[in-house]
Amino acid sequence: MKRTNVLTEGAIFVAIYTVFLLITLYVPILSVISIFFLSTPFIIFGIRHGIKQSFVLLLASIVMTFLVGSIVSLPIGLMFSVTGIIMAYFYRQKRQLFALIGGTISLLINFVLDYALSIVFLGVDLFSDVIQQAKSSVKETLAAFPSMDEEMKKTMMEQMNEQFDLLMNLLPSMFVIVSFMLAVIIHILNIGIMKRLKLNVGTITPFRDWKFPKSIIWYYLIATLLMLINLPKESFVNIALYNIVFVLQTVLLIQGFSFIFYFCHVKKLSKAVPVLIVIGTFILPILLYPVRILGIIDLGFNLRGKIR
Incomplete structure (x- = not known):
């Protein structure tokens, strides 16, 4: 009976995950919010049934990700589902601070892996491409002012290039900070849900x-x-x-x-x-x-x- 209940609850949470994934992939306006709730089914299920059962839920969610999205959407699904499982592990132990740290590390590893894989297999360096586009935009903007002194244009362009290069060099620390901020947002959004469901996850x-x-x-x-x-x-x-x-x-x-x-x-x-x-x-x-x-x-x- 208990196993049947776990399977039933697992199916419900996979359905919830799928709904949030569909919104994230196909409703741009709401995706900014829905993406943070991709971890919610794994957090709640993991707290209730433990980490081993959560990996079964993870496998089911991977299948659903392929069905409703594509292989491109898999990194998003994996990032937030694995993060949810890791945070659930610490929530279950009533260690909220470690849940934040674990969530941050999980997101960071996913960011680095996704970034590296996109360069190696797809030949796409997204961050570098954005920087290059920004440089081109600045150059075109300056060119639109023919009355501006050429020496001043050159100086401004050099200064902007230095700032863009600095951003490129700061990529590692930006990964760390963004990972922490996302973990905090996931925690804040889900802590209220956990309290409402009367799940004892300790305090922070x-x-x-x-x-x-x-x-x-x-x-x-x-x-x-x-x-x-x-x-x-x-x-x-x-x-x-x-x-x-x-x-x-x-x-x-x-x-x-x-x-x-x-x-x-x-x-x-x-x-x-x-x-x-x-x-x-x-x-x-x-x-x-x-x-x-x-x-x-x-x-x-x-x-x-x-x-x-």
Whole structure:
């Protein structure tokens, strides 16, 4: 009887997964939301029945992915289904933080594999192609202004090319950061569902209480100082330093946002206030700098300890 119930529930979750996959593949407007729910059936099923049963669900979902999509849609299905199973494993152990870490690692591995396979087997370097198209667009835009001084055009083009090349070099750290952000979104969207289904998955430290090790500041300082050394732009060490600094800057930014949430909580301000501040910061990127500095001060001088 129990096995029959598991199979029945598995069939239901495969159907739910298929619906979300269809929306993701064929309804562009809703796909931005539906793609994050591709993990949901695997998370719920995995918590209820364990990781072994989840792999049976995974096999069924692969078949359905082929039927409703194509081989091109398989990487998307695998990325979110495997991530859901890994997160479910830790949720089942009531370790939400490890679920976030596991989800991040799973997404990162999938991103790297998909990127590498697309280059090796399809001969398509998507990120490089986007960068090249952006360079061409900038060049065409500048050419549309014949009255502009040629020397100025050349200088602007060189500056833009440097920025685009920097983006290309930052690809590894961007994979890491995007993977973490996606894992957080999946967690936030599914934690409410799990609570509604009365699944005990433990707790996680509230974002306002997040505090990274103080040593992060020293790592950031050392990496920044090393960047002052005149290294060849395309050298491994230089690219590695750029990525390390970028990741550490993101960590300090998260620390700054955490402090803002903590401050608003202590001062009993509306929960909407810190959320609006975060949104406003990304709308006006210049605000990222003071938030990052806030993160540095909070880590270095325990700023939140001085708030009453």
